[in-house]
Amino acid sequence: EAQVTQNPRYLITVTGKKLTVTCSQNMNHEYMSWYRQDPGLVFRQIYYSMNVEVTDKGDVPEGYKVSRKEKRNFPLILESPSPNQTSLYFCASSLEKSTDTQYFGPGTRLTVL
Amino acid sequence: KNEVEQSPQNLTAQEGEFITINCSYSVGISALHWLQQHPGGGIVSLFMLSSGKKKHGRLIATINIQEKHSSLHITASHPRDSAVYICAVRFGGSEKLVFGKGTKLTVNP
Numbered sequence: 282e283a284q285v286t287q288n289p290r291y292l293i294t295v296t297g298k299k300l301t302v303t304c305s306q307n308m309n310h311e312y313m314s315w316y317r318q319d320p321g322l323v324f325r326q327i328y329y330s331m332n333v334e335v336t337d338k339g340d341v342p343e344g345y346k347v348s349r350k351e352k353r354n355f356p357l358i359l360e361s362p363s364p365n366q367t368s369l370y371f372c373a374s375s376l377e378k379s380t381d382t383q384y385f386g387p388g389t390r391l392t393v394l
Numbered sequence: 395k396n397e398v399e400q401s402p403q404n405l406t407a408q409e410g411e412f413i414t415i416n417c418s419y420s421v422g423i424s425a426l427h428w429l430q431q432h433p434g435g436g437i438v439s440l441f442m443l444s445s446g447k448k449k450h451g452r453l454i455a456t457i458n459i460q461e462k463h464s465s466l467h468i469t470a471s472h473p474r475d476s477a478v479y480i481c482a483v484r485f486g487g488s489e490k491l492v493f494g495k496g497t498k499l500t501v502n503p
Contacts, residue, residue, distance in 0.1 A: 322478055324493035331489060339490055371437065379489045380425035385437035
């Protein structure tokens with residue numbers, strides 16, 4: 282089944298404790314992206330990647346890191362999480378670029394205390 | 395500044411009604427997505443438009459490039475259409491996507 286998976290789905294952590302949210306797709310997509318959805322339903326793009334070893338900043342990259350060492354995986358890293366990073370995070374992928382149909386993961390609800 | 399505005403923010407309808415959700419943007423775009431977020435949180439891509447009109451079942455999406463405006467229509471609405479509908483735009487040559495704030499639709503039986 283074609284899908285985007287994220288782990289963990291739920292995470293409660295404390296300020297400053299490094300964490301990684303994994304994202305994996307099995308569709309051989311080149312474009313992958315991370316978004317956060319905050320209260321009021323607002324989506325904002327954090328980082329995106331056009332292919333292996335090619336990443337670029339979205340609108341809210343501060344406090345986040347990403348890597349794209351393999352085509353299928355695009356982990357989101359929070360080196361020192363803070364409470365303002367409490368949010369719902371979505372990973373998505375598409376065939377080549379942002380104008381292609383986007384396939385979303387199920388979301389990761391992160392709470393930073 | 396690249397901005398995306400959606401209206402209305404909230405919409406309540408009776409089953410069977412014709413629904414229109416609007417999305418307008420500030421400058422020229424290369425593509426616009428309509429997404430549906432289910433009450434459980436899952437997100438599905440409905441349409442990608444760069445011009446004209448697309449139809450899938452009871453859903454119709456249109457875009458007017460000159461007026462910088464897109465609409466999502468739902469004909470014969472049903473309670474299962476209750477969801478948040480979001481437009482997302484790719485501006486110019488960037489690969490970034492900028493999102494509207496979403497429209498929460500509730501269809502009552």
